[in-house]
Amino acid sequence: MSLDNLRVAIVGAGPAGIYAGNLLANAVAEAGGSVSIDLLESLPAPYGLIRYGVAPDHPRIKGIVNSLHEMLDSGRIRFIGNVEVGRDVSLDELQERYHAVILATGAIRDAALGIPGIEKTGSHGAADFVAWFDGHPDVPRTWPLDAQQVAVIGNGNVALDVARVLAKLPEDLRSTEVPDNVLEGLEGSAVTDVHVFGRRGPADIKFTPIELRELGEVRGVDIVLDEADFEGVDPAAAPNNQMKIMLRTMKSWLGRGSTGAFRRLHLHFWHAPVEVLGDERVEGMRFERTRVEDGRVVGTGEFAEYPLQAIYRAVGYYGTRVEGAPFDAARGVIPNVEGRVQPGLYATGWIKRGPVGLIGHTKSDAMETVEHLVEDAAADALPTPATADVVALLDERDVAYTTWDGWLALDAHERGLGETHRHQRERVKVVPREDQVEISRADALARS
Numbered sequence: 254m255s256l257d258n259l260r261v262a263i264v265g266a267g268p269a270g271i272y273a274g275n276l277l278a279n280a281v282a283e284a285g286g287s288v289s290i291d292l293l294e295s296l297p298a299p300y301g302l303i304r305y306g307v308a309p310d311h312p313r314i315k316g317i318v319n320s321l322h323e324m325l326d327s328g329r330i331r332f333i334g335n336v337e338v339g340r341d342v343s344l345d346e347l348q349e350r351y352h353a354v355i356l357a358t359g360a361i362r363d364a365a366l367g368i369p370g371i372e373k374t375g376s377h378g379a380a381d382f383v384a385w386f387d388g389h390p391d392v393p394r395t396w397p398l399d400a401q402q403v404a405v406i407g408n409g410n411v412a413l414d415v416a417r418v419l420a421k422l423p424e425d426l427r428s429t430e431v432p433d434n435v436l437e438g439l440e441g442s443a444v445t446d447v448h449v450f451g452r453r454g455p456a457d458i459k460f461t462p463i464e465l466r467e468l469g470e471v472r473g474v475d476i477v478l479d480e481a482d483f484e485g486v487d488p489a490a491a492p493n494n495q496m497k498i499m500l501r502t503m504k505s506w507l508g509r510g511s512t513g514a515f516r517r518l519h520l521h522f523w524h525a526p527v528e529v530l531g532d533e534r535v536e537g538m539r540f541e542r543t544r545v546e547d548g549r550v551v552g553t554g555e556f557a558e559y560p561l562q563a564i565y566r567a568v569g570y571y572g573t574r575v576e577g578a579p580f581d582a583a584r585g586v587i588p589n590v591e592g593r594v595q596p597g598l599y600a601t602g603w604i605k606r607g608p609v610g611l612i613g614h615t616k617s618d619a620m621e622t623v624e625h626l627v628e629d630a631a632a633d634a635l636p637t638p639a640t641a642d643v644v645a646l647l648d649e650r651d652v653a654y655t656t657w658d659g660w661l662a663l664d665a666h667e668r669g670l671g672e673t674h675r676h677q678r679e680r681v682k683v684v685p686r687e688d689q690v691e692i693s694r695a696d697a698l699a700r701s
Contacts, residue, residue: 356587578594
């Protein structure tokens with residue numbers, strides 16, 4: 254086939270899916286062809302982890318929404334929200350209607366931490382906590398915050414986000430778009446000490462300098478480090494400038510004295526989790542001191558126990574199986590070769606390569622997948638679909654799908670709530686799914 258009248262469905266409206274759609278539209282246009290692109294999303298609103306996976310006190314990161322908005326507002330991509338593949342429409346039914354389907358469903362579940370006792374009450378996945386404080390519609394409205402001593406396991410930005418939100422004074426989040434039910438929960442929090450544990454040393458952290466620097470600027474919180482963790486650490490010997498900056502930042506905190514702040518945030522290095530202590534509930538955690546040997550982390554045989562009442566696992570994400578698509582359960586990804594899965598089926602983003610890399614990596618990743626799709630279309634290697642529009646099928650099944658106009662209505666509604674909120678916010682998120690759908694569809698119903 255030529256690149257004329259190409260029809261492509263993309264499943265997942267986070268950055269990976271939106272980038273893929275925009276790059277595909279550009280590539281086909283440059284080749285002199287035409288393409289119609291449908292972007293299907295299981296949530297009523299677009300943007301995926303940008304809306305529901307980034308801490309609400311990070312407006313700079315969320316600024317990427319502006320560029321994603323422009324891509325969807327161009328009219329070259331049709332957004333179809335509140336539609337779950339495998340429930341409302343099958344993958345086979347999509348493949349019957351499109352020349353190609355790109356899966357960009359990401360990785361939203363917490364990776365497992367396989368140690369004894371990890372299932373005890375008080376042990377939480379970081380992704381679940383992030384979804385709660387970001388107002389995800391499919392998680393409970395309340396969160397248990399009755400623990401005083403809390404552990405966060407992991408040395409990446411998600412661990413820092415979780416630790417910062419747990420430690421931060423609730424009033425310092427009031428200007429953000431954090432939902433009111435979350436503010437209410439944080440205002441009643443019993444947390445006094447947040448402990449962040451990493452298996453490796455300070456020179457192997459996976460933070461970014463801006464995240465780390467912000468940690469030291471949290472009002473009303475003392476940062477606590479152990480001099481022993483920094484023995485032999487020389488910022489000047491770091492392999493890059495980012496690491497030099499972060500090591501200098503942390504070493505500068507070593508000289509800080511206690512201010513008597515209500516909350517303390519402890520950064521522990523060279524600690525490998527061994528076991529969660531307690532009968533039915535979390536009562537503590539045992540760690541083994543570690544060192545690096547031939548590039549590998551090994552135990553030293555020295556153990557330490559910390560009294561804790563809650564644990565947050567921030568050791569990575571794991572992809573979710575898409576019904577009808579192959580899945581590598583060991584890695585949590587869809588098996589693929591540079592984005593190609595099967596004839597007419599592709600993958601991009603974290604479900605393609607695993608949950609590694611920052612948002613910027615998603616764009617180059619999508620480019621690789623799109624280039625192969627365009628090559629396959631030009632080589633007449635894509636299946637020939639039927640002519641039925643997927644929207645007709647959704648209408649036939651009475652699926653309450655949302656549209657781009659519906660998102661604009663919901664966006665305006667949330668911004669309006671922010672303007673009238675007693676704390677004058679940029680927006681106040683609508684949390685319940687049914688309310689999001691009702692607001693999103695009201696404009697469309699009024700015009701029908």
